[in-house]
Amino acid sequence: MTTDQNLHYWQSFAETVSIEGRAFIDGRYQDAESGEVFDCISPIDGRVLCQVASSGESEANRAVAAARASYVSGVWADKSPAERKEILFRFADLIEANQEELALLETLDMGKPISDSLGVDVNGTLRALRWTAEAIDKVYDELATTSHDQLGMVTRNPVGVVAAIVPWNFPMLMAMWKLAPALAMGNSVVLKPSEKSPLTAIKLARLAQQAGIPDGVLNILPGFGHSVGAALAKHDDVNTLVFTGSTGVAKRLMIMAGETNMKRVWAEAGGKSANIVFADAPDLDEAVEAAASAICFNQGEVCTAGSRLLVQDNIADEFIEKLQTAFQAWKPGNPLNPATTIGAMVDDIQMKQVLGYVEKGSAEGATLRCGGEQLDIEPNGYYVQPAIFENVTNDMAIAREEIFGPVLSVIRFKDEEEALAIANDSIYGLAAGLWTSDLSRAHRVARKLEAGSVWVNQYDGGDMTAPFGGFKQSGNGRDKSLHALDKYTELKATWMKI
Structure with missing residues (x-):
């Protein structure tokens, strides 16, 4: 068809x-x-x-x-x-x-x-x-190690x-x-x-x-x-x-x-996830496409949205140019059309919140590179063109507060130490991404990122086998994987004398 x-x-x-x-x-x-x-x-x-x-x-x-x-x-x-x-x-x-x-x-x-x-x-x-x-x-219960005249059971x-x-x-x-x-x-x-x-x-x-x-x-x-x-x-x-x-x-x-x-x-x-692109990223074009998807998918209404894009100084200009081109593929349209990549914001309240942050970003001194306007796709519908802000600092509202919409803040950094400092300078700790060809850096940065999910050379990886949840004010407990079952059971210790 x-x-x-x-x-x-x-x-x-x-x-x-x-x-x-x-x-x-x-x-x-x-x-x-x-x-x-x-x-x-x-x-x-x-x-x-x-x-x-x-x-x-x-x-x-x-x-x-x-x-x-x-x-x-x-x-x-x-x-x-x-x-x-x-x-x-x-x-x-x-x-x-x-x-x-x-x-x-x-x-x-x-x-x-x-x-x-x-x-x-x-x-x-x-x-x-x-x-x-x-x-x-x-999922099995357990037997404790006991003396010969005791039986210790751990059950759920x-x-x-x-x-x-x-x-x-x-x-x-x-x-x-x-x-x-x-x-x-x-x-x-x-x-x-x-x-x-x-x-x-x-x-x-x-x-x-x-x-x-x-x-x-x-x-x-x-x-x-x-x-x-x-x-x-x-x-x-x-x-x-x-x-x-x-x-x-x-x-x-x-x-x-x-x-x-x-x-x-x-x-x-909530979340305000950092997506870090180092100059030695294995494929800049792939990183660009992933960065666009990380903020545009589901109209940016995603708790793990890569809303803070951290790009190393010496590739930032090239990366932002490529990113602006990539955003052209993310144009809001009628959600009932299977060719549409971005649909409507969930309601007028959310649309106004997103548009308000676009105004706030400009007022704080960030540069609106593209997007950020309401679109007339369908009469009485709620559509916003995805926005890219550059010259963002991490103390701006658009970099600190969860917008829950397609608004991307691009922040430049000099080196690994600064990237980690910026990424972790948040009340949230839900997810993070990093792009590098250096295996040692990948391990080092992933370990130091304060986030429940870290994706290396991709964004939004994992499946049902991986636990999902956050550090800090991004929450507690985990969804998905066998770890999720812990939330729905009580552990009981039963000791029997034989």
Whole structure:
């Protein structure tokens, strides 16, 4: 099919797709008790996709009660790991069978290109679920070394009820990074998607039920504002709270949890990642393309976005010239067109925030090399041309604060010591990249970078086998890999006298 035919296909699909907007509690969709709803607005063109139930404290209480009852009953927790694995694989198969509908909902709801929704979000969701499901009957408990008349066992118990609050930028994928390990280890879950992009989470609830996940084990609570998240953070029957989002919200959730039942709080929070290009980078053209992708992909709405580009002085002029050319391939367009590389910002609030930082960068003395303007792609849509700032210093707001949009700050450095000082001079420590042909430098710099993920001669590497999370105010705990399972289990030591 041609691009135009593909665009027509997705536009036609968008006109006919059935969209569910109600909460899912104890195995059924239901309205908020208050009857309150909010409009789910597509950033593509500003049209109202549906009305979504605005869950509140009442819904949080009912969802937690359903999760607690299902956990205590053992209907899910007492299944063998092999049984849970089989059901989770059926869940993955249903996601795959409905992948086009899920991808469309993601694009309509959040504004990302349909090609990314299919190729990145759906595929990543499937990989996270299948990888975790495959792992659960291969995680063994332990026997301690004891004297002849003692038996020491170290076992993992499910934590119980998990509340998960996930962001709007990768709604389905971030949800699955929490759901897969939480469910795999036998917990019951209450998931709160962002009000900016709740649709795929609501759809996943029905698919999970069809796969055989018992009622009450997975509950979905869309809600407007912070009332649902606060209710879950304060709830005494929630044992663990997992969160991905801003550092400011993470801190508030930790305070709420500490003031109530001291539930475990695991947070993947903000980032302001440094991408360091040394003069001896093995392939400057490849580094240029990666630097462009690192800030433009997903409209820059990525926690690990390479928003600080550190370039060594003696190659900086050449690199910036090449970078400006590379940015020409990242032009916002209709997200339903598979040829589009950048879609719409998630809403007008986010668009205005990005445009505000563009103004702030110029006011602080940085030089706007290209981009930074609002574009009229579709009527009432939210589109911003990716921007490059040069002559940036690390004390400027555009270099220190998380913009969450396609705004790149280029900072020059003289040597390795200065590059490390600039990169680590941040409250965040989520990710970093470095480009060099010097093997010793690669090891040396990677070791000294204060970041949870470091990518060498690439940006955004890794897969489900690698843990993901941050240092400093980028959070605690890890998603992905076997390390993620630690967040959803309690270790128990049992000693028997023989």
